[in-house]
Amino acid sequence: MSKACRIMIVEDEPKLSSLLHDYLTAAGYETERHAEGNKVVEAVQAAPPDLMLLDLMLPGKDGLSICREVRAFSNVPIIMLTARVEEIDRLLGLDLGADDYICKPFSPREVVARVKAILRRIGPQDRGSAPILLDPDRFAATHAGKSLGLTPVEFRLLTTLAAKPGRVFSRNQLMDILYVDHRIVSDRTVDSHVKNLRRKIIEAGGSEEWLQSIYGVGYKIEW
Numbered sequence: 001m002s003k004a005c006r007i008m009i010v011e012d013e014p015k016l017s018s019l020l021h022d023y024l025t026a027a028g029y030e031t032e033r034h035a036e037g038n039k040v041v042e043a044v045q046a047a048p049p050d051l052m053l054l055d056l057m058l059p060g061k062d063g064l065s066i067c068r069e070v071r072a073f074s075n076v077p078i079i080m081l082t083a084r085v086e087e088i089d090r091l092l093g094l095d096l097g098a099d100d101y102i103c104k105p106f107s108p109r110e111v112v113a114r115v116k117a118i119l120r121r122i123g124p125q126d127r128g129s130a131p132i133l134l135d136p137d138r139f140a141a142t143h144a145g146k147s148l149g150l151t152p153v154e155f156r157l158l159t160t161l162a163a164k165p166g167r168v169f170s171r172n173q174l175m176d177i178l179y180v181d182h183r184i185v186s187d188r189t190v191d192s193h194v195k196n197l198r199r200k201i202i203e204a205g206g207s208e209e210w211l212q213s214i215y216g217v218g219y220k221i222e223w
Contacts, residue, residue, distance in 0.1 A: 005119055006030040008049035010040055010066070011081065012058050019205070020053060023108040024115065037061030041069045041193055042136040045159035052113055054098075056082040067098055072177055073160045077118045079111075131206065131223055134159055143204040153178050154197045158166075161211070161221040170218040194219055 007024050011017040012035045021031045032049060038060035052070070056063040060151040067078055083104040100114055133142045136213070139155045148160065160177050161169060171190045178190070197223050198211045212220050 004028055004030060005050040007115060008032045008034065008040075008044070008052045009053065010037065010058065010063070011055045012036060013055075017107050020111060023110055023112050027112045027116070028118075029115070031195045035059075037063065037066050040066050042159070044070050044076060045156070046134040048074055048135040048163045050078045051119060052081065053079050053081060053111065053115075059200060061149045068180045071117070072173065074163050077122060079114055079118070081106075114126045132158070132162065133199070134162065143206045146204045148204050150197070152201060154193055154200070157193050157197055158221075161219065165221050165223055168214050168218050168220045173216065178207065190219075 007029050009017055009020050009024075009031055010089060012040060014035070017033050017035065022034075024031050032043070036041065037058040040054075040061065042123060054063045054066060058066075063080060067080070070076065070078065077099045078169070080098045080101040081104060099118055102111060102114060116133065131143060132148070136153075137140070138158065139150070139152050141150050141155060141158055148154075148158075156178050157174065160174065174190050178193070194211065194213070198208060202208050210221055210223060212222055214220060
């Protein structure tokens with residue numbers, strides 16, 4: 001039996017979040033819920049969902065910022081939930097990369113129908129388990145029960161690459177993700193972090209082949 005698709009619900013209204021959870025669960029999906037925006041990007045990096053329902057107005061980081069940051073490293077389908085009709089043009093303006101939007105108030109059945117339509121369109125996704133377990137709450141990574149002992153930057157590097165196995169990230173893309181304060185660093189700084197990360201993976205019993213350098217382009221992870 002195939003594993004159920006996992007839907008991330010990012011919604012701060014408890015009743016609405018629970019209602020979406022109930023309808024999606026009844027439709028055969030697994031759900032993960034977040035009531036504020038500050039840790040959503042890290043959660044997507046650590047364990048990418050099959051689709052995200054993302055409220056526009058959230059405590060902490062808002063939905064527009066989350067969408068923009070997630071699109072820097074992931075193509076996970078995103079359906080924006082909004083009560084602000086004037087924002088619709090921005091949501092669908094490709095700059096942010098949202099796949100669809102639903103205006104509040106809405107029917108939960110409509111949401112389930114939209115979710116099914118998008119997942120049907122993109123086809124089955126590879127959700128095989130990765131050999132390294134990531135814990136975004138503690139910035140911790142383990143392989144076969146052994147800690148990798150990563151720095152925060154190394155953890156962000158690993159979660160970014162692990163979120164899209166096989167995808168090649170350029171040095172510039174990785175710098176934008178690793179240094180959210182946009183500090184000026186050399187692209188060779190990324191090379192140094194990759195070297196240290198690869199060494200720690202090997203020391204924890206992982207394969208040196210997992211973290212690969214693509215000459216003249218960047219880096220990728222292949223489990």
